[in-house]
Amino acid sequence: MRYIELFSGIGGFRNAADHLTVDTDQPFECIAFSEIDRHAKSTYLANYNTEGEVQMDDIISFTDEKKNIENLPDFDLLLGGFPCQAFSLLGKQLGLEDERGKILFSIHEILKEKQPEFVVLENVRNIIKHDKGKTLELIINFFREHKYKYVNYVVLDTQSFGLPQRRSRIFFVCSKKELEIELTEEAIVRNFNNIDHHGLHTYSNVLDILGKDADQKYYLSEKIKHTILDGGSKNFWSKSQIDLDIARTLTATMVKMHRACQDNYYSDDYILTGQSHMDTSKEVLFKKPVRRLMPSEALKLQGFDQVFFDRARAAGVSEHQLYKQSGNALSVNTGYALLHYLFVHLRIQD
Template sequence: MKHIELFAGIGGFRKAMDLFGNDHHIPMECVGFSEIDSYATKTYKANFDTANEVEIGDIVSFTSDKKNIECLQDFDILTGGFPCQSFSMMGKQKGFEDVRGNVFFNIIKILKTKKPKFILLENVKNLLTHDNGDTIRIIENEIKKAGYKNIYYNVFNTENFGLAQKRNRLFIFATTEELPDDFIFNERNVIDNYNKNLKKSSLLKQKSTLEILEKEVEEKYYLSATLKPTILSNGTKNFKSKSEINQLIARPLTATMVKMHRACQDNYYSYEFLNSNKPLEYLETKYSKEELAKHRIRKLTPHEAFLLQGLNGNFVTNAMNEGLSNHQLYKQAGNAVSVNTVYAVLHYLFITNNLKKYVL
């Protein structure tokens, strides 16, 4: 199965494709990838052999010349976690042409020229309600006009696919091929298929953060006495939220988690919790904020963050060996697509619904 990975980041889609292919004896070949962030590209190339692939780089520049697209090898599936830029000018004054600069339309250029059989895209769940629903309607219509009559989308939570992170993401699937009459693309069906058919796979799996958090880490990951009250705060007079640390299911990883300043949003853990003989009983103890502030509290390490996205320790080590800083690694983990979710979707599409018949 040949594929291209757009807005590749560090290669979450590709990692899922590789694991899925190995597990189900489906040869995988990536013909090219696009990524504008040079640091993410370093991590990508540290973990994948890209020697014979087209390194697209800036997709806007690449697709500005149709000959570049035409020179790409044919491929079966296009994947990518595209950024959600504003479509808010749609229908206002100059109308449609004003949003042609949006990078989504560069995907459409490739689809119209190369016409792969399948598309699998990922984005934030808020894309469904962005601009009062106009954005998703535009996306759907543009994909249809590119020749894809079957388009589906649904929100999937990473937590339901063997990773201890709550992460809701929208997946858009489209194909030119005929689908089974009873085909349904939703999280419930993919979860049922995952639970029934993916008990054995190459995926990393964890039921809680306790399975991946290290008991002892370097001192640099611990918060200062000054910072602890900030992340333990329940907010200000204008913003109230219940701040909690030691989450068994992590909050969604973010690209800004390196800053260690976002109470109620990022993930923090206490030494006392991680090294308790009975961590669940520790959680039941009602510590005051003042008492918790006396505990040693730390953020995730880059290795832990990558594990929560389904990427093993070697993935981070390979990047570090290329000189990537922790700052960049946190950003990359926060921006990544969860490997397990992509794998579960691929299995549901190509094995359970036998769409592999169109590519093998």
């Protein structure tokens, strides 16, 4: 199955597709990818064999030239994440003048010219409620207008697929032919749990990921520890907890080290002995060694392995950028579970 990956980031979908090619009798071949962020692209190029593939880079500039789209090899499947703001602008007069509107127009041009049989796109779960549901309706109608007879979505949580992170994302599945399938989280999780063998990395909890010899630079200083472990002010207060077995959702801004009600922090007691301080008072925690996630650990929480991290670092990608890329990434195992369900278990392409 030939595919392109739009807004590829560090290749969450591609990593999943590569695993499926090795694990199953359904091969996937990437023929083109787009990513505008040069740091993410460096990580991508360091980890995947992209020889002979079309590097679309900025999708807006690429689709401005009609010949670029015409010269794209035919493909069966369009994969990727997408900026939800582009769809929220659909009904506004200035939508296509806006940069995000131009992204939507780029997707439109590719679909119109290449007519891929299937589309699988990922976004944040909150898009369901965005603008009182109007954005969701616009997205569904957009694909129906492009002659996709089956347009549906499912919300999947990363922690259901062997990665100890709470991360719910919405996935849109579109097909040119009518499908009578059960597209539910329950069915996809059930199928994933019944897979006999796969090459994915899975972990029962964060302890399976945390390294026991982290450099001192990852530990919180006494000064910042008081801010991070604090619950906030009377205007904004949320319970700060560390040592969570299932990590909070990774964010692209985790490098800024938000409070412990938003980001993930771990004590040496937890890392070395398994003793959790999840409900320990902050006054006691102030005296304990506590650290942030290392970027390699953040990547592992998204399904990428140590080799992936090492290759990115060897290519000159900074730890700062790898934190950002981890927070933006599609969880490999989640992408794998969905693609396996659709194209290996149900074989909707047949």
